[in-house]
Amino acid sequence: xxxxxxxxxxxxxxxxxxxxxxxxxxxxxxxxxxxxxxxxxxxxxxxxxxxxxxxxxxxxxxxxxxxxxxxxxxxxxxxxxxxxxxxxxxxxxxxxxxxxxxxxxxxxxxxxxxxx
Numbered sequence: 001x002x003x004x005x006x007x008x009x010x011x012x013x014x015x016x017x018x019x020x021x022x023x024x025x026x027x028x029x030x031x032x033x034x035x036x037x038x039x040x041x042x043x044x045x046x047x048x049x050x051x052x053x054x055x056x057x058x059x060x061x062x063x064x065x066x067x068x069x070x071x072x073x074x075x076x077x078x079x080x081x082x083x084x085x086x087x088x089x090x091x092x093x094x095x096x097x098x099x100x101x102x103x104x105x106x107x108x109x110x111x112x113x114x115x116x
Contacts, residue, residue: 013080025050
């Protein structure tokens, strides 16, 4: 599966975009089963199928933007933490949240950069 996001390889915001929706569900269900086995000692836990959207984009309802100084100016930028680090990747568009989240990020960035 080709992922949509140009930042996928270094952004830590999502980990599943390189898999089909079916594969994502299977892996997530396996993770839940393993957690139940490890934490609660339930072997082969009876799990209902994962319910999810057929759309692999714009489904997430939460995002934690990091606010950092832009490296090339006195402006700030919003981004997401990189995989396995505290570094921040400046992102123009996050494809797994609704478009309104990206619009809000742009408005917030513009507002903060307009402050003296």
